[in-house]
Amino acid sequence: MLHKPNSHLLRRGRYSEPGRAYLVTAVVYQRRPVFADLYLGRLLVAELKRAHDLGLVNSLAWVIMPDHLHWLFELRDATLPEVMKRVKSCSTLAINRARRTHGAFWQYGYHDRAVRADEDLIKAARYIIANPLRAGLVEHVGDYSLWDAAWL
Template identity: 55%
Template sequence: MYASSLPHAKRLRHGRVSEPGRVYLVTTVTRRRRPVFADLTLARLAIGELRACDAAGECETLAFVLMPDHLHWLLALRSANLSALVRRFKSSSARRINAAGVPGDCALWQPGFHDHALRREEDMAQIARYIVANPLRAGLAGSVRDYPHWDAVWLQPL
């Protein structure tokens, strides 16, 4: 079966590889692109779950930006399988946010996620800058400093 004939969620998984030590750029979207993370409290709950993935030793977050309706997450995979890591993040963040009383009657996250395994020659600092500049391109802030839902660490070459 050709990849283009697969349903969208299965196309996202087609050819996915999970390698500990590799850096990945992951993008995931809220269900129906609802701007759930326009709410400061709900955004901080989701960011807390990113931090929990780091604390559990599953990954090291290198950069992220949580937009109102999606997440861009640059991470170095540690002990977890990439799909399991993203599933854990989405599940735990959905539980915390739903417990906080997110309005609406549907699931928090859209099924699946997009990932890109970075090659050694790709410039991680440039990719991190692109990620954290998303709110500027979307017109949500005039300066990166004005947008509260991002972080990046100093990136060393691989």
């Protein structure tokens, strides 16, 4: 059984509102830097794109860091837990298959924050996209492969 300290706190006050923008962070189990492998990162990208193409979300911006994901999206035809369960489970299957492994891939739960209507979504997207710069992974955003934003 996986140890889930304080995971119950991640769900407290969670509410899914269609049309609302959410900033979500999901972390790889034991913070393993598996997305340093571009191919594995692209498998996660495919799942983000699938959620967008199915109309579950309107994906606004994302960055896949070596050991976690930041994703800004507008909720459409699903609840927040449904979207995250789908993306995390489908990406786990694809990534475990590619690595010829099995078992937990993501840490239990995820962090989410509803973006208020008066907040600037473009500022939030820029903050997300700048993560590789702040982490010292690259000197220019364009040098990092695992990100996208609707406006940039």
